[in-house]
Amino acid sequence: MTESLDDEWWTQHRGDSPIVATAIHNGHAVRSAVECLLALSGAERLREEDPFTEFIIRDFPNRIVVHRSRFEVDVNRPRGGAIYVRPEQAWGLKVWTREPPHDLVEVSLAMHDEYYAMLEGMLAGIERRHGRFVVLDVHSYNHRRDGPEAATTKMEAAPEVNIGTFSMDRVKWARVVDSFVEALRSADCQGRRLDVRENIAFQGRGQQTRFIHERFPDTGCAIAVEFKKFFMDEWTGEPDLDALAALRKLFSSTVPSLVDALGVDR
DSSP states (O other): OOOOGGGOOEEEEOOSOSEEEEETTOOOBOOHHHHTTBOSOHHHHHHHSOTTHHHHTTTOSEEEEEOBOTTTOOTTSOGGGSSOOSGGGTTTOOOBSSOOOHHHHHHHHHHHHHHHHHHHHHHHHHHHHHSOEEEEEEEEEOSOTTOTTSOOOOGGGOOSEEEEOTTSOTTTTHHHHHHHHHHHHHSOBTTBOOOEEESSSOOOOSHHHHHHHHHSTTTEEEEEEEEESTTBOTTTOOBOHHHHHHHHHHHHTTHHHHHHHHTOOO
């Protein structure tokens, strides 16, 4: 019997590279036991998920794509806050029709536990092979929160690519981060240069980057990368396929500069 995607937690690809890309909010699937208690529609959930981030990272030989929705369990939050119980944890949204029962929550949190056990094991292997590594923690964010016809968030507060570096030793990893930012800024993307800035819309405060810097303080550099959803309609979920293809090409083009900045063998 073939499992459906609803039964899958994540997909992990392992290659011979010191660069890893993740799309941990790409997922939309939820367990049936969770779905029957959700107060949100699929479209409402999709608006706060990060669709197509899996596509952007597809050319990385080391990559992880999470298939479960962040509305079931958010692996980028600490375990104690990984289930959105209160609206203030979820952009003011009422996520549940009633408080989820303890047993349901514990089953979802087991995935959180297993995810970080898997991540630590994978990164330890890359550390053994290459000595040092970079994790690109890829997300996306909304910029039309007031409605599909409303004005977009002002450019000064919403770069097309936001680089989050809050949890890292920024001085230690300056060469890596600066090389990555320059590679993104200088590359052509559909005939123009993207607006790439650091710690503007987001600061990279998620659990995954924090975990990596705590467990691999001398060898692991985790960079949070937030793409503004200019590559899709955030209200309908409709993608701009040309923009996505350009972003995928742009993102994979940064690998040589990252490897050189790390100072490790390819």
